[in-house]
Amino acid sequence: MMIGFSIMMGFVSIILFFVSISLLKGNYSLMHGNVFDNTKDKEGLAKATGKPVLLMAFGIAVSGIVAVVTNKIILSAIILICVAVIMGIWIVTIQRRFV
Numbered sequence: 001m002m003i004g005f006s007i008m009m010g011f012v013s014i015i016l017f018f019v020s021i022s023l024l025k026g027n028y029s030l031m032h033g034n035v036f037d038n039t040k041d042k043e044g045l046a047k048a049t050g051k052p053v054l055l056m057a058f059g060i061a062v063s064g065i066v067a068v069v070t071n072k073i074i075l076s077a078i079i080l081i082c083v084a085v086i087m088g089i090w091i092v093t094i095q096r097r098f099v
Contacts, residue, residue, distance in 0.1 A: 002067040002068050002071055002073070002076075003068065005064065005067050005068075005073070005076070006064040006065065006067055006068045007064075008064075009060050009061065009063055009064030009067070010061065010064055012060050013057045013058070013060040013061035013064070014057075016053055016054075016056055016057035016060065017054065017057040019053055019057075020050045020051075020053040020054035020057055021050070021054075022050075023046045023047065023049055023050030023053060024047055024050035024051070024054070025047075025050075026043040026046055026047050027046060028042045028043060028045065028046035031045070031046055031049065035095045035098060035099060038099065039098045039099070041098065044098070045094070045098045048094045048097070048098070049091065049094060051090075052087045052090040052091050052094070053087075055083065055086065055087055055090070056083060056084070056087045058083075059079065059080065059082075059083030059084070059087075060080065060083075062079060062083075063076045063077075063079045063080045063083075064076070066079060
């Protein structure tokens with residue numbers, strides 16, 4: 001029953017994994033926004049942002065696996081929300097450091 005959800009989460013996590021690898025290498029062509037425009041160290045901001053994106057990729061993958069194993073969408077949603085909150089806090093601290 002949860003196979004479709006797991007497949008979708010797998011594809012999303014693969015895309016985020018490749019985006020995070022690109023950011024960790026210092027490629028900042030995917031980045032935009034006020035903090036990015038005002039910083040002088042664009043490559044450093046990209047590298048720092050790659051780590052939370054990698055965390056989100058792993059969180060989404062784990063969420064998809066948990067959905068298939070336990071067959072409960074609520075547990076999967078709780079994992080996704082926890083990882084998203086952690087990633088959001090991490091990104092805000094990174095942005096404050098580069099302002």
